[in-house]
Amino acid sequence: MQQQQAKKKNQRVEEVFDLFIKHMKSFLQEAKLNHEEYTNFVDWADRLGKKGELPLYADVFLETHVLQAMYSKMPGTQPSLLGPYFVEGSPLVESEPGQPLVLPKRPDEPGEVLYFKGNVSNIDGQPLANTHVEMWHNDNSAKYSNFDSDAPDFNLRGHFYTDENGDFEVKTIVPIPYSIPTDGPTGEFLEYMDQHSMRPAHLHIMFQAEGHETLITQVFFEGDEWLETDVAEGVRDELLTKLEDKGDHKEASLDFVMRPL
Numbered sequence: 001m002q003q004q005q006a007k008k009k010n011q012r013v014e015e016v017f018d019l020f021i022k023h024m025k026s027f028l029q030e031a032k033l034n035h036e037e038y039t040n041f042v043d044w045a046d047r048l049g050k051k052g053e054l055p056l057y058a059d060v061f062l063e064t065h066v067l068q069a070m071y072s073k074m075p076g077t078q079p080s081l082l083g084p085y086f087v088e089g090s091p092l093v094e095s096e097p098g099q100p101l102v103l104p105k106r107p108d109e110p111g112e113v114l115y116f117k118g119n120v121s122n123i124d125g126q127p128l129a130n131t132h133v134e135m136w137h138n139d140n141s142a143k144y145s146n147f148d149s150d151a152p153d154f155n156l157r158g159h160f161y162t163d164e165n166g167d168f169e170v171k172t173i174v175p176i177p178y179s180i181p182t183d184g185p186t187g188e189f190l191e192y193m194d195q196h197s198m199r200p201a202h203l204h205i206m207f208q209a210e211g212h213e214t215l216i217t218q219v220f221f222e223g224d225e226w227l228e229t230d231v232a233e234g235v236r237d238e239l240l241t242k243l244e245d246k247g248d249h250k251e252a253s254l255d256f257v258m259r260p261l
């Protein structure tokens with residue numbers, strides 16, 4: 001039975017592949033690809049897969065174009081890439097009323113303290129209370145927990161809910177710019193392109209509210225030196241906020257608008 005299901009024709013795959021080949025033909029004519037270049041590409045792609053870098057490569061170089069094709073003309077906050085560093089199962093963060101939520105961190109977590117405020121509404125301007133918000137970002141060594149950081153799993157990762165006005169406030173640290181991994185075929189590609197490997201500092205944030213499309217996006221900070229040349233091209237003007245210096249901490253805020261399903 002399972003074998004029969006596996007052999008079932010998938011019309012969508014056929015439709016998309018036919019379109020891909022159609023456009024590939026004109027692309028090949030324009031690029032004048034020769035056979036050696038084709039075999040070099042297959043070899044590189046094979047190494048990319050064997051090194052486990054396919055998700056990295058796709059998320060950095062393709063995901064933003066998929067999102068722009070889907071959303072750039074739609075109302076609501078523009079999505080940005082999910083990226084390869086999201087993990088399921090982050091802890092629930094709660095706080096007393098009026099107090100900020102505190103993202104899980106080490107007692108001696110290095111970095112500048114950040115209070116980030118946000119509001120979530122729908123495209124008609126109605127606040128979306130009780131929206132599930134997931135937040136994750138890197139630490140002061142420019143690394144993500146659960147991946148290459150020395151920090152415990154789920155450090156600087158958490159989920160929480162907006163209040164009755166669609167508001168939330170989180171205490172965490174200011175994320176910092178980071179380099180994507182450069183020691184494999186993805187780094188090789190960057191060298192061919194003479195492209196640096198940096199991403200501007202960003203918070204990853206994902207919103208889920210009943211009757212609304214899940215919004216996966218990122219928050220960037222004005223003045224970051226990598227905004228213009230983000231290797232993953234994830235920056236959108238409306239995702240920029242200002243880091244305000246408050247002496248012993250920084251503050252920033254941004255509002256988010258979710259699209260109905």
Ligand SMILES: [Fe+2]
Binds near residue numbers: 083085202204
């Ligand atoms: Fe990231």
